[in-house]
């Protein structure tokens with residue numbers, strides 16, 4: 001799948017396999033159509049997984065799970081196959097809704113993220129069995145469902161996470177109750193409706209995925225304390241992961257990151273500039289895995305920044321502009337939500353700087369403690385930290401990752417350097433010589449997920465993550481060797 005570089009003012013839609021340009025009137029028509037559908041979705045109560053009360057949502061998901069766990073693996077797979085079809089059909093509408101409702105991200109890139117979820121999220125093939133057979137009989141380790149899983153989802157990838165989580169959880173024989181981010185509730189509800197429609201059409205039950213109309217911290221607490229919920233998957237910042245891990249329930253904690261991209265003197269510097277800026281600007285830097293800052297060895301910093309500025313659409317911010325950006329982006333020391341997921345041109349306009357449409361990222365050189373470098377911003381601002389040598393670069397990158405153990409990236413052709421960095425930074429994801437989105441399966445091997453369990457160590461989650469291990473033992477029989 002090719003990732004198009006979308007300039008901030010470009011409009012695009014998916015027609016078949018192609019992303020094509022559309023005019024402003026067409027965009028307005030699509031947005032109006034989406035908003036009309038949004039209103040319908042938001043008004044739906046009690047149907048297709050949407051409830052007023054969290055207890056009712058959980059009860060409905062429990063009822064559905066009793067049916068799901070009696071279904072054959074083949075039947076589960078038929079529902080998942082229909083979910084994949086529906087995601088592809090609704091990718092554009094979900095992408096537009098996400099941007100419209102949250103004000104964050106890039107429609108073209110969000111379409112690609114939905115296609116990726118549809119195509120590369122593992123289904124029932126991820127549910128496998130381990131067997132020992134011998135003189136004393138046959139023992140199996142089977143992956144069984146937890147039942148109803150509680151899931152808390154972020155506003156940065158709202159429908160992507162809801163859809164990806166549900167495919168994996170359903171493949172494992174579970175149903176799911178979501179407490180989505182309130183700022184993305186309409187988009188999440190639209191996705192939940194879609195999931196249940198897909199199930200019903202494929203002969204499955206309604207309410208395989210449920211939610212409440214108005215998710216709050218209170219509804220989240222009800223979910224975390226409910227005796228039917230044995231596993232909670234939390235995707236979000238440090239607050240939610242800590243809350244879930246303190247709940248007394250088993251928790252999968254997919255928390256914050258601040259991924260550094262390290263560049264050493266053996267890298268293809270021109271390609272590194274291209275890969276890093278492509279990764280950083282994807283969906284306006286919303287993905288938690290995206291490059292958030294660069295650490296480069298002294299001898300390559302100038303060349304790297306030359307390519308970033310002259311070939312990759314980076315705007316070189318002066319000291320004064322950096323200060324103004326810091327004041328806007330980190331208002332009173334807190335991350336300004338109005339800046340998260342905005343494109344570079346919009347961010348610069350907030351400090352009175354007008355730039356052409358081909359500017360897609362903001363860069364500058366600064367120390368690792370610079371607030372625009374040290375903080376996880378989730379916007380296309382890419383500070384460059386100069387290191388005196390490779391060991392110094394590793395030390396600074398490890399500091400910048402803040403022990404999240406989430407994601408890091410490196411551009412190097414020196415295997416010893418790559419190995420040293422990988423061991424020191426100890427992250428769930430480490431992309432070498434490519435853009436960060438290769439870790440999600442875009443231009444890289446492997447499956448897709450939008451829940452990367454950095455804090456609790458499961459790493460990239462898939463159907464098997466959402467199952468419990470059961471030992472199934474037959475003594476003195478069934479060994480036919």
Ligand code: NAD
Pocket residue numbers: 152153154155156157179180181182217220235236237238239240243253254255256257287288376450451452453454
């Ligand atoms: P957020 O932490 O503000 O919200 C995430 C979810 O948690 C929302 O549903 C929110 O309502 C809920 N929440 C927040 N505090 C809570 C609490 N104390 N108790 C219960 N629920 C709570 O994050 P966001 O802005 O929506 O998403 C961005 C953050 O999520 C970034 O830090 C990003 O790195 C992280 N993220 C991580 C992954 C991953 O896979 N590791 C994926 C996406 C986003």
